[in-house]
């Protein structure tokens with residue numbers, strides 16, 4: 457399998473990484489078969505977290521493949537915020553993983569600026585990770601988070617992390633454009649190795665695995681950590697990476713235009729409906745933070761609706777979106793007709809209706825029309 461450099465770490469990681477979250481959903485014997493097959497096919501990046509099933513994912517990995525420990529780069533994560541908490545949890549992780557060290561250790565789920573202050577403070581989780589590195593229990597310091605990347609940007613500017621992981625997919629690129637626009641260039645500039653997760657947008661793009669994986673791998677990331685819980689899924693992903701070619705810009709534009717998950721509701725941030733005194737994009741960007749623009753107030757497919765309901769607030773940034781909308785200069789006037797802007801949208805979005813829906817979400821004024 458093709459391998460790429462993981463920033464300045466000196467590690468080479470396979471383009472398909474094995475995300476361990478979904479190992480909690482299957483029995484140990486099946487987990488062992490999948491992990492063994494992944495290694496046999498040339499995969500070498502396996503990641504998990506102390507919190508996945510409260511150590512169950514780690515224990516399944518340890519039981520299944522610790523005898524092949526030299527064949528893979530191993531990463532785990534801790535959402536502890538203090539030095540002591542991280543050190544205690546890492547010891548449990550090493551025991552579960554049946555190894556004396558992990559290669560990459562993530563300070564995990566760093567979502568807010570308060571989280572950044574906590575983990576970087578004296579006595580914080582990063583201090584614990586540095587101490588563990590000194591003791592040979594981990595090799596590289598890493599950070600991970602989801603959604604709009606304000607916290608990750610702040611953390612990378614303040615400290616010298618080796619590796620960063622966050623979501624990259626062709627759906628959320630329109631909800632959190634700073635991930636590709638600011639965070640990725642900053643990491644490249646600082647030599648931080650980038651690992652992509654959520655290439656299927658938490659499963660929302662499950663009908664489109666090939667364009668989704670291909671899109672993520674076309675970015676300057678080292679590997680895509682894909683959640684795998686069946687032989688069929690592993691086979692599909694292995695097939696996709698084996699025939700991978702980078703997407704051209706024209707192919708990406710075509711994907712943005714035709715992807716069914718984007719449809720005629722997700723704002724592609726093209727700016728064509730902007731007027732001299734009002735910019736709908738600013739409202740839609742906050743709608744993206746609020747619920748990833750998932751709730752379009754139409755139920756055309758119950759399975760999709762159920763999936764949207766499960767995923768839309770998962771990143772837990774709704775309050776941030778509402779607070780920023782309160783302060784936004786160009787708010788929506790719910791009594792105004794914005795119909796003329798709809799004709800300007802090349803993606804067929806009913807801009808008037810969408811503006812009023814977004815306003816309802818962000819201001820607690822329900823859209824009733």
Ligand code: SF4
Pocket residue numbers: 722723724725726727728729730736737740800801802803805807
């Ligand atoms: S024209 Fe459509 S896609 Fe472009 S910014 Fe406006 S709503 Fe978004």
